[in-house]
């Protein structure tokens with residue numbers, strides 16, 4: 001019989017999203033990871049009977065900046081907590097005049113311009129190369145699109161998210177360069193998060209919630225934190241409505257991911273078993289235990 005999965009929905013809340021009210025049987029719990037400290041405790045609970053695990057990306061109180069987030073610990077902790085998929089909810093600037101503040105973009109591509117982050121679970125002693133050609137899970141995108149349409153949310157399916165290092169916002173020349181590259185939105189956090197989710201064989205989707213026009217638009221002020229916060233407080237309520245609509249759709253028992261997100265490591269690990277570093281293999285127990293345990 002083909003494998004049946006009972007989904008556990010991971011939710012990573014970005015700027016402005018530090019809790020999911022309405023989660024039943026809620027409890028904040030510390031999850032230990034061999035990769036270090038996650039941003040915060042994880043919030044466990046259920047929505048419409050579906051198990052959910054929420055992590056505020058920057059921690060409650062927004063304490064951790066994008067470059068100092070321990071992305072590996074965050075993804076590893078969510079995998080250890082049993083998550084089968086992750087929905088990332090993120091504030092972004094718009095690089096596209098057709099995507100005004102308030103629009104929710106169901107992203108389908110990334111350009112990763114970050115340079116000061118640990119980007120892989122695989123290090124000396126166990127090397128792997130996963131495909132990132134299609135970094136976001138279309139199955140999750142379909143559900144998000146249907147849910148957004150169902151609740152009348154201003155949204156767009158598809159768009160390229162440029163991930164910058166930050167924490168400073170872009171220069172005008174950078175903003176114009178990214179527009180010329182065809183990017184739609186800009187933020188600081190979804191890479192390496194999406195890469196690590198892929199290595200951990202977790203389906204991953206991003207809802208990018210537009211808060212500003214960055215600094216390229218001749219008719220709008222350059223982005224400031226005040227402006228972002230004002231719009232993201234409006235976006236946060238709608239993001240929670242979207243979560244409440246999409247979780248019941250995703251929570252039904254299902255087969256394997258048609259796009260293969262949950263088997264991403266099948267053809268990725270290069271180092272043969274006898275050459276692997278046992279200490280690293282032990283650290284990879286949650287991320288890659290499916291394959292490494294068998295070896």
Ligand SMILES: CSC[C@H]1O[C@H](OP(=O)(O)O)[C@H](O)[C@@H]1O
Pocket residue numbers: 013014015016057058066089090091092186187188189190225228
């Ligand atoms: C507070 S504005 C800049 C900040 O917001 C976004 O974070 P997140 O993706 O976690 O919502 C952006 O990437 C920056 O980190």
Ligand SMILES: Nc1ncnc2[nH]cnc12
Pocket residue numbers: 091092093094169170186187188211212213214215223228
């Ligand atoms: N303009 C912008 N640049 C980078 N990150 C952002 N998050 C929200 N707006 C942003």
